[in-house]
Amino acid sequence: MTTPYEKTYTVRWADMDPNGHMRHSAYTDYAAQLRIEYLAAQGFSLQRFAQLGIGPILFREDTRFLKEMHISEPLRVNGELAGLNEDGSRWRIVHTLFKADGRPAATVTVDGAWLDLRARKLMVPPAEITDIMRNLPRHESYADIVREPKV
Template sequence: MSVYEKTFTVRWADMDPNVHMRHSAYTDYAAQVRLDFLADQGFTMRRFAELRIGPILFREDTRFLKEIGISETIRVTAELGGLSADGSRWRIIHTIYKADGRMAATVSVDGAWLDLSLRKLTVPPAEMVEAFQHATRHETYADIVREKKE
């Protein structure tokens, strides 16, 4: 599978007083690409509602490398950075590129699945785990190994 990516044109609403893309817009674009990836695998918002589960984040780390200005075209990728054996925990690494191919930022997120009825972490359905297992792996991919609680 090739790297999952989407292209966007940066909007006026994404700018800050320094006339470059505001810090939170980077994570907004990354989140959109994650949701698009899931939807393209059959896991739309409607499907999540049917399954009564949803993705949650534990950590979000953004590294800013180059400025992005208004009306620039950016390309945002999503690659699997890690996955637990049961698919309950995951890491996705997004890279945001300027139109000339230079890396502008990376956004790395660690997440899990929330049972929306019980409000507790859960293991996703097998077809969701399979979709993640077939995603392109980032060069830093490492299995997520959870320690057993005593």
């Protein structure tokens, strides 16, 4: 089994809410940061996406909160592929956010696709992007995404 792509961050003051723990939207911010860093590490920086006129978009984002995170705590975030369709145009990624002791703090699951930024329409990405997505380690829940034909 391949090790998930992961990074460790430190929970910042700006991530906090009035209750003294990490605000709900910060979890999804860290998941998004991980996705952008993964793509950039594979040669698809935000600048390259802009040059190609392509961008990732989300259809669904589901966060499950499991343990509190507090200021200055290390936060390890990983990303695993949970679904991909045949042409690479649709994908699902599960992120797990871990406390320093290894306990999961949250999971963030996103369903996404690729957008042609000029035409403002969904698109099939270049094969290189599909290969990058296929190279993400697979989550235990992985299932191919099968799109129903349009009637």
